[in-house]
Amino acid sequence: MTNQNNRSKWDFGRFLQTLTYFEVIPFFNCLQRLLQGRAKDNKDKPIGGKRVGVILVAGATGGVGKRVVRRLVERGYQVRALVRNTHKAREMLGDNVELFEGDITIPETLTAEMMPNVTAVICCTGVRVQPVGGDTPDRAKYYQGIKFYMPEVVDSPEIVDYQGIKNLVQVAANYFTPLTEGGSDEKVVFDFTNPSDDIKNTWGAVDDVVMGGVSQSGMQLVEGTALFAGNVSTDNSGGFASVRTRNFDTPIDLAGYKGVELRVRGDGKRYKFFIRTEARWDGVAYSYSFDTVANTWMNVRVPFADLIPVFRAKTLQDGEPINPSKICSFQLMLSKFEYDGELNPKFSPGGFALQVEFIKAYGGAMPQFIMVSSAGVTRPGRPGINLEEEPPAVRMNDQLGGILTWKLRGEESVRESGIPYTIIRPCALTEEPGGKALIFEQGDNIRGKVSREDIAELCVRSLEQPKVCNLTFEVKEAEDTQSSPDWESLFSSLHDRIAAIKS
Structure with missing residues (x-):
């Protein structure tokens, strides 16, 4: 049995801070926002990404x-x-x-x-x-619609x-x-090369402190990247560190895409990327593990078809496939565990660092x-059309030059x-x-x-x-x-x- 006297001190304050940040405790979250002068609005959440260019x-x-x-x-x-x-x-x-x-x-x-x-x-x-004979300077007649006047095309x-x-x-x-590749397009969700203030207010740490551990991590904007870094410890039966987005006010719709792509530079360790499609704090997540090469930039593609439904690192054999039209949050994690009790073969306790340049969807035209x-x-000219029931533009198509x-x-x-x-x-x-x-x-x-x-x-x-x-x-x-x-x-x-x- 573990000697309780040898346990590292658990930081209850950080545990409470984590739950508050992610609105697991709504009362404390509202109080925090009031004290910080921060109103709850959509400005600190992405609207679902936007096209490049x-x-x-x-x-x-x-x-x-x-x-x-x-x-x-x-x-x-x-x-x-x-x-x-x-x-x-x-x-x-x-x-x-x-x-x-x-x-x-x-x-x-x-x-x-x-x-x-x-x-x-x-x-x-x-x-x-x-209108025949012209309009008023503010085009008031035009904005009323052609049913209110005799129209003409200019x-x-x-x-x-x-x-x-x-x-x-x-x-x-x-x-x-x-x-992009295959005649498809991309949809950027987070661009850390040109960050805005909303990114700083979206990502927060979810470390093993929520289960009694002492690992610490965070997300910082450094030199055009988001740096996920910290120290992971196995003390107190812990062993994971992660950063997660708050739930998006409007779920991101990535239906029609093949998956999510991340551009990262790591330290040779194996990380996990999670997507959640429900707003629950401790619900089902869809997981993908990827290896990094130390000090090397690489693009990691996370196909939706390869995501594994999990609950607390346990695979759900009967889990439903991901619904990419209702993405509520993202998460990055370094953990000593893979799935179902298996160990991460590239895990070692101590410091870690993973830089992220962007997160985007790929493969959707x-x-x-x-x-x-x-x-x-x-x-106009369609058999069976009753012109008396049609709008003026249909009835007057010929008079308007076949508009x-x-x-x-x-x-x-x-x-x-x-x-x-x-x-x-x-x-x-x-x-x-x-x-x-x-x-x-x-x-x-x-x-x-x-x-x-x-x-x-x-x-x-x-x-x-x-x-x-x-x-x-x-x-x-x-x-x-x-x-x-x-x-x-x-x-x-x-x-x-x-x-x-x-x-």
Whole structure:
């Protein structure tokens, strides 16, 4: 039996601090936040990662485009706006956006200088529609919708909505920054080479002090990396040190990817990487062990298919495979144990150090060309259509220069380009506040309305969604306008519907 007199002193204060940091004891956590002047919000949690590179927004000063730009900037993306007048665009979009002067209807203005480091295009262009006889300076009539006035098109729908889109698609296809291995894209979750304050407030130590041990570790930002380091001890029957993220306020959706990749430099020891898909403190985790080479940078790929469901280092033979659409937290660990009582063959007590440059998802094709089109584009001339029940744009398609017909031709040029795409067909656009429940459909049969705010949000969220890659769908506001959009369910419904058709 172990002589209790030889046990190292257990640090109860550090044990309590760990539980408080990870909100296992909510009362103490709230008290800590108040004492530190720290309000609970989303700023110290990642929003689910973002695409590497520049996002090009065409139609950036339009009703949807300017909202898309604002959201991208707020979320830390690099944004380049394609505009016809840089002076007016600067006044509207601010100083945090790179401007490129060009016109999609004039191919010679769409040069290679527009495309360096661009990994995706969000196209919000469209032929301008206005009331016959003009509009007020603030375009109040335009924002009411064409059902309130007799409309006319200012430009040619064929030139803007078809030829212009075709021009933009062509330059994108020629100059897009290549995707990663296998034609797939990546999604960065943590970039420690350019850290923000939220990273410092996300990772915390979970050492064997929670079980009576005395090991100590932490995560520090050092020279463009996150340094997981400390001292691991086997005293008091301990033997592990780890750092773990707080639960993300919004679970990260990595469905459609093959796994997670870490770039690390270690010390020759074997480490573990954990992913949790539930917010419980002491629940099931999905584990992957990897070896390091001392003082050598290496990329470690953690395939979702190879993750082992475990509970306290014991494998769960009947455990469910990981659901990568609901990732709640990450964890890095150095432990003397492997699984089910087996020892880590490369473990030794004492000091350790593991540097991490980034954590990202890999292997999921994501849309590179997101186009805002219109519901109703397939209805003009469709047999069986009752024009009296259709929105004005369908009824007046011919009077408006075939606006919907040419939008459909523009869509076809995107689909035929070979570029991974998402085509969004909103119903009648409004200036109403966003944040309402939405309905996604396919087949171009729905009617209704939807806020420009919600379409802008949909564009940004689609940017990181493998589930909507190479899909065309319609969207409208739900009748239950008290609810907010359930983005995960909306995207999953499209993904599941296509999967069912293919099967």
